[in-house]
Amino acid sequence: MANLAKVSTATLLAETARIAYFFTKPFFKKKIWLLCETETQAQENGYELFRWIKSNAPSIEAYYVIRDDSPSINKFQSNEEWLALDSWKQYFYMYHAEAIISTHGLWMIPDELGILKKLTRKTLKAKRVMLNHGVGFLKNGKQFYHKSVFPLNSQIMALSPKHKAIFTEEYGYEDSEVVIAGYPRFDGMTDLSAEAKWPNLIVYMPTFRDDEQNLGDAFQETQLFKQTKALLQSDSFKQYLEDNDAHIAIYLHQNIQQSSKYLDQFSSARIHILRQGQYSVTELLRMGKLLITDYSSVFFDFVYMNKPFISYQFDYEKFIGARKHKAFIDIRRDLPGYVADTPAELEEKIRMVFANQFVPQDDHLLKIKEYFSFQDQKNCERVFNAINQRD
Numbered sequence: 001m002a003n004l005a006k007v008s009t010a011t012l013l014a015e016t017a018r019i020a021y022f023f024t025k026p027f028f029k030k031k032i033w034l035l036c037e038t039e040t041q042a043q044e045n046g047y048e049l050f051r052w053i054k055s056n057a058p059s060i061e062a063y064y065v066i067r068d069d070s071p072s073i074n075k076f077q078s079n080e081e082w083l084a085l086d087s088w089k090q091y092f093y094m095y096h097a098e099a100i101i102s103t104h105g106l107w108m109i110p111d112e113l114g115i116l117k118k119l120t121r122k123t124l125k126a127k128r129v130m131l132n133h134g135v136g137f138l139k140n141g142k143q144f145y146h147k148s149v150f151p152l153n154s155q156i157m158a159l160s161p162k163h164k165a166i167f168t169e170e171y172g173y174e175d176s177e178v179v180i181a182g183y184p185r186f187d188g189m190t191d192l193s194a195e196a197k198w199p200n201l202i203v204y205m206p207t208f209r210d211d212e213q214n215l216g217d218a219f220q221e222t223q224l225f226k227q228t229k230a231l232l233q234s235d236s237f238k239q240y241l242e243d244n245d246a247h248i249a250i251y252l253h254q255n256i257q258q259s260s261k262y263l264d265q266f267s268s269a270r271i272h273i274l275r276q277g278q279y280s281v282t283e284l285l286r287m288g289k290l291l292i293t294d295y296s297s298v299f300f301d302f303v304y305m306n307k308p309f310i311s312y313q314f315d316y317e318k319f320i321g322a323r324k325h326k327a328f329i330d331i332r333r334d335l336p337g338y339v340a341d342t343p344a345e346l347e348e349k350i351r352m353v354f355a356n357q358f359v360p361q362d363d364h365l366l367k368i369k370e371y372f373s374f375q376d377q378k379n380c381e382r383v384f385n386a387i388n389q390r391d
Contacts, residue, residue: 190377
């Protein structure tokens with residue numbers, strides 16, 4: 001009953017907004033752009049582009065769509081900047097929008113009764129622009145993001161010809177629909193390691209495995225826990241941190257953040273187990289001098305700043321074997337960084353990075369340039385121009 005009431009309310013709001021749209025359409029002159037990420041987030045490509053538009057494009061009336069109970073609302077300068085998801089005003093502006101721009105899809109469509117949801121989609125005249133969230137080389141998302149099934153498919157942003165080829169060759173997009181403009185969030189990716197709270201900071205950000213979520217105490221039996229423990233308990237590693245005035249910050253993926261408590265036992269003056277809310281991912285990446293991850297695309301944000309990273313692939317065979325679809329690159333040979341399989345190899349690679357004074361190897365720098373056509377702070381400008389010029 002509760003769900004029926006919710007759907008009925010959404011239908012009433014959406015249909016009255018549609019009627020108002022048709023009545024106001026002849027004399028509605030505003031250039032409305034709606035931007036979003038997930039229902040509760042305002043922290044990366046969508047938000048960064050929104051802020052740029054508000055500061056640099058006064059001819060565009062931009063609004064950010066987000067749930068009204070999101071903690072991210074306090075990031076907006078006024079309530080006039082955002083639209084509450086599933087509100088009448090959100091639906092009304094959605095119909096009038098010239099562009100709907102998202103990192104995660106067209107989820108702002110109301111959940112209406114019967115065929116009305118399909119009718120709403122047909123009513124929309126907006127350019128549907130995908131900014132992207134992840135980089136896409138490591139996960140084959142054809143079943144979700146192919147143009148034939150993904151509704152936000154008028155235009156999509158890419159990072160380089162190598163990146164664009166995924167969308168044109170694998171995801172069914174025309175060449176003109178994929179623009180090499182960069183990601184808006186990269187405008188803020190500038191190195192702050194010299195100003196970091198902790199000197200010579202190593203940031204360890206592993207991804208999660210599907211079987212690691214909601215494990216409770218059993219998390220301590222996972223390979224992720226055991227391999228992390230091996231590093232943090234290594235006497236040689238702890239001494240190396242001391243000898244080089246270095247620190248390591250451990251930041252687990254949001255899907256397994258609740259398991260951070262099992263790593264607290266390894267905390268020390270140079271080992272920091274961090275929680276969401278203490279630092280954002282972007283802040284940590286900017287602070288770090290070296291990134292250690294495994295198969296997470298977070299390393300792309302890090303190497304954008306020409307900083308070194310290590311892919312710690314302690315469970316490579318199991319991780320790859322569990323995937324239904326192969327990645328678009330060979331994660332053993334094509335990464336713009338080092339690869340380690342054991343705690344000993346990881347320590348060896350860490351020493352190499354320190355010995356090189358945190359300057360990536362020449363072959364790593366060449367690979368970075370294959371992934372990024374631009375490494376500057378003009379991504380928002382290029383993305384805005386691409387959207388604005390799109391018919």
